[in-house]
Amino acid sequence: MRKSFLTKLTGITVAVSLLLAATACSSQDASSNAGSEGSASSGADNGVSSEAGSEGSIIKVSMGRQTLQNVTFPDGDTYEDNAYIRMAENKLNIDITDEFEANGDDYDRQVSLALSAGDIPDMMKVNTLDEVQELYENDLIADLTGVYEEYASDYLKSVYDSYEGRAMENVTFDGMMMALPGTNTDSGPSIVWIRSDWMEQLGLNIDEDQDGCITIEDVEAIAKEFMDKNPENAENVVGIALAPWLTSGDPDGTFSMNSIAYALGAFPKTWMEKDGNVVYGSTSEEMKQALAVASGWFQEGILDPQVGTRTWDDITALLANGQCGITFGTWHIPDWLLNNVYALNSNAKFEAYALADANGKVNCKHNNATAGYIVVSKDFDHPEIAIQIANLFYDELVNSKELLEEYPEVASYVADGVDGSSRPFNIEVNSYTSLLDDYSDLERCLNGEITVEEVRTSEQRSNATSISAYLEGNEDATGWSKYHSRSKGVELIQTLTEKNQFSWLTPIFPQTTPTMETNLANLEKLEEETFIKIVTGDIDVESGFEQFVTDWNKQGGEQIISEIAEQLQ
Amino acid sequence: MEGMKNKKRTAAKRRSEMSYHFMVFPGLFFLILFSYIPMVGVIMAFQDFVPAKGLFKSEFVGLKHFIYMFQLPDIGKIIRNTMVIALGKMIFGMILAIAFAILLNEIRIKFMKKTVQTIVYLPHFLSWVVLASVVTNLFGLDGSVNQFFTSIGLDKINFLGSSKVFPGLIIGTDVWKEFGYSSVIYLAAITSIDPGLHEAATMDGASWWKRVWNVTIPGMLPIILLMTAMNLTSILSAGFDQIYNLYSPIVYETGDVLDTYVYRIGLVGRQYSFGAAVGLCRSIVGMALLLSANALTKKLTDQKIF
8 A cells, every 4th residue: 555655656756757858848948038137147247347447457358259170279278268369368458258169050059049048248259140130139239330430440441341331231230330240252162172192193184274164074074083093092982072961052162062053053042133033043943953963973973972961070081081082162171171181191282173164154152241240248348349359350460560579479370370260259351352462462472573571461471481381392281271272272263353254143142031030941951851862862853853942932932032022122 | 532642643753754854845946946937938939039028028929839830841740750759769668678677587697687787778878979979880881780781792771861761770779778777667666576476377387478478567567557658748759869969951851850850940040939839839748648648547457657
């Protein structure tokens, strides 16, 4: 009798606790709300410290910072405590602490969480304008209009002005500047990077007219040769590997099949105008052809048989292990991704090519003028510090030689190419034509037309030094990286621009519409799922793609298009 | 006189039990703090929740999020995937755990018994984040399992990239991870069966099979029923961390479950109210299943869980 009562009691307890576990989802959301009350107290903390600041002591600044995986710091340095941070702290009399740090997508999740808790650090980077807007609507961030006017240096203002208002327009809400935008120059195409040491070894020759353009057939042929001959005797060789998402909204999407699509006239994940109508690039007829090419490669075994489950890190490993010798990516991947190949094999060399369409033109699209935004908490009493940090890093550090003499450890950071994400703000603020402007200095310096001292920016000066050293036989990894990213990557963009080989598309950059908010995530799922299935042959290209277009329109795509069209009017 | 004595005893008894009540108190406190108070958050499911406006000032929208949820084009497929995987885990997990408990109980060498038990339930304590990379290395296209297949002349199977195989992989690896741990409770049930019953059965000439079937299993039945009912409450959660670490768009067809879907759409897209609505639906389904399982067991076996 007693025992059965006990059993019952345990039963009830377990039952109740399990039920509670089942409601855990909703309870999590509620606890996040509790955090919003907590924000008031953190605001009070700031008040105390800033009062101290006005008496000439150190002002505390908490930050949310997006980091990068595999960044090599000099011994002992971290994201929170490195030469750049120390310089900012010393110059501006502040103390920077990181409230949160995270890589890539994880960072966006951190921002989401901070936003839902209503408790944000004094300054943080956010990646999208929608987040800025949400922060603005929730009244969490400060209006920077006044401090920008007062504190921003003339140079900094001229950089933003080079976008003819497009940069500032993006961050202006109801006439107020709500964020410091990172600028976004055109990134150029997704370059085809091919192991040139292998091509030499196997006696392969492409691009005989030396214009930097090759065709889809060339890529296919090279991939086949690399697989057959396997120059590094690696196990499980792979012709071409692609990331699971296959296409990217950025023209230069690394590990994406963008360049194949662009060469066929398709612009995946792009809103654009065509014959007076708004269209979505992924649903175009040309996209189907691009998928047909990839699917053909999959059947022939040129495309990685594990495409879809092969992660970003896996693909990097394929390249580093010499299992794969062709990849697609932006001009600066030698600095942070292909350097992994060099680390394992110092004989590795890459050549950069662009994929041309049937008319010999390289299709590419313009970027939005801004990318990455620094927002300042409404509760932070010194919003001008954000502008001062920007002045320091995007004006003084770029233009002043004295600053580097004053801070030799920063000079060595620049010289060693320690990643820019280690600066307090992980955004870039460059003038619209900066990429090619900077390169022209570098090129003239390497040609001997000007001396290193005459190069305008400190970053390019250090690039010039390390590239010259590399060309003279120094096997330093930075030299290898900079040589490949500049003298190969940017050089290609420069050549194509000079010879007028680019055919530019200006996409539409719509605000998030109501239907996008509710349906876009689902549409993206539909797109990714269908595309990977088409490529791996799970569904037929013709009928599968047609079905996709129908479903896409039916599940909200059509609605979104009409909403964007309305926005444009 | 009799009554007085009785009263006195109750008072004394109550006093001696006071200490136990105190012991329950901290647990109860945390239960209320972390489980009951947050239930207020359920309101969110009926609002367009904006964090800055808070729980009580956000706009009420009624059943909007529930309607939206059932209008999602993939919702049927996702609920189906969730139930297939959750039921598969539950059924195979229980069968294996019960069978394992019965077999383990037969081992007479105490040292062996303890060792086997420990080895088998260790995986329970490993996180899926860690185990996912083990699974990927074993079952990937170049993994050990496929290398074995090639060596005996079979075709490679893309376990992680095939919609047909993926749910099986998920169920199989989960059962492998958890069966040892869940067998502990069945083992306890077996040991509580009166040995006299086994002796009597042996005297009557019952074979080992007969004894398992007619003594052990009936003795375990209440626990088995209890566990089934408990597990039924989680029919709509198929294990987020496991699937999230192993799936990819290529297996969304059969591998995308409610948790992962809501995570992608709800949290990453910051649609809190929608997330809360799905959570609430799931709790209601879980509770309904628990209550009906209880009623059913009462009817069938005349035993109640609670």
